[in-house]
Amino acid sequence: xxxxxxxxxxxxxxxxxxxxxxxVPKITTGGLSxxxxxxxxxxxxxxxIRKSGLPIAAPSANISGRPSPTTATHVKDDxxxxxxxxxxxxxxxxxxxxxxxxxxxxxxxxxxxGGISKESIENEIGKVLFHNSLIGIDSKxxxxxxxxxxxxxxxAHVMLVEGPENDAKSKxxxxxxxxxxxxxxxxxxxxxKSLKVNSEKIQxxxxxxxxxxxxxxxxxxxxxxxxMDVIIVQGIQYNxxxxxxxxxxxxxxxxxxxx
Numbered sequence: 426x427x428x429x430x431x432x433x434x435x436x437x438x439x440x441x442x443x444x445x446x447x448x449v450p451k452i453t454t455g456g457l458s459x460x461x462x463x464x465x466x467x468x469x470x471x472x473x474i475r476k477s478g479l480p481i482a483a484p485s486a487n488i489s490g491r492p493s494p495t496t497a498t499h500v501k502d503d504x505x506x507x508x509x510x511x512x513x514x515x516x517x518x519x520x521x522x523x524x525x526x527x528x529x530x531x532x533x534x535x536x537x538x539g540g541i542s543k544e545s546i547e548n549e550i551g552k553v554l555f556h557n558s559l560i561g562i563d564s565k566x567x568x569x570x571x572x573x574x575x576x577x578x579x580x581a582h583v584m585l586v587e588g589p590e591n592d593a594k595s596k597x598x599x600x601x602x603x604x605x606x607x608x609x610x611x612x613x614x615x616x617x618k619s620l621k622v623n624s625e626k627i628q629x630x631x632x633x634x635x636x637x638x639x640x641x642x643x644x645x646x647x648x649x650x651x652x653m654d655v656i657i658v659q660g661i662q663y664n665x666x667x668x669x670x671x672x673x674x675x676x677x678x679x680x681x682x683x684x
Contacts, residue, residue: 426550427528433549436466438523438540453482463523469514492577492642492677495520499646520639521669526553535559538669540638545665559672576676579645581612581653583677587660588684594620596684597657601626604655612648615659634666641670645677 427441445460454460462480465471474481486500487493494500497513504511524539526546534554535543547553584600586593597613601622604611613622616630616637628644630637648656658674661667675681 426533429549430526430528430546431464434541434545435464436471437464438466438519439463439546440523440525440537440539442525442527442529442536444529459527459529461525466518467514469512473512490576490578492579492645493522495639495642499642502646518639519635520641520643521666521673524669527556530554538666538672540666540669542665543668577642577645577673578677578679579649579656581648581656582679583645583674584655584657584680584682585660585674585678586657586682586684590617592684593659596682597659598622600657600682609654610652611655611657612651612653613657613659614644614648616661617659620659634661634670637661638666638670641673 430439440461440463442459442461445454449460487503491503495517497511500511519540522539524541525537527534527536532552532554534556536556543553586596601611611626613627614630615627616632630640663671
């Protein structure tokens, strides 16, 4: 099954958790008996791997808990002075991180939803499960980056509003008026162009799931650059990679509102 995923989706945003062999150093796996492996699609990253002649073990290029970087500028914002070099491979094409899938289970299990949807993987290998933490069941074991509850968080207070589109829009307008009356600077992230508030407050996320995913972290970081106090985000549907997008937003949000 792992080979079928590799053949279909590599190079691309799927990370496979596999049993490690003796040639994999323990320092790269945190002492675990498994190793996570991915083949990136970015040409600069691929050239670096080829030039090194070795697999590359590396952490994420951001401060833990912050929104993921999608440009070299984002990396510099977080790590300037802490690293010696930034290799600029351009803006990310997908935006959200890879899907992490544990292939050591009898039923493959998604530990982190990402750029390849559960439905797409199931089309290739059959039944795939979500980890309990992704479906609202508490878990004390975090086997992949991004599984902790608070993650991907900007400095601003993120409020996530979910529900039928018109109800969500009404709630967002209500919240915006209330917060601004309290002297707060408010930014709104929405996939709708018909939201009736001052257009300068809105960061349009895009209409397609692919565009929303590509813009997600950049939008959160931009709100911080604009010194916003509050970011109100209108939720989207959970289908396909929408599940991964909502996973990131729920982890970034301090306040979750369902209308």
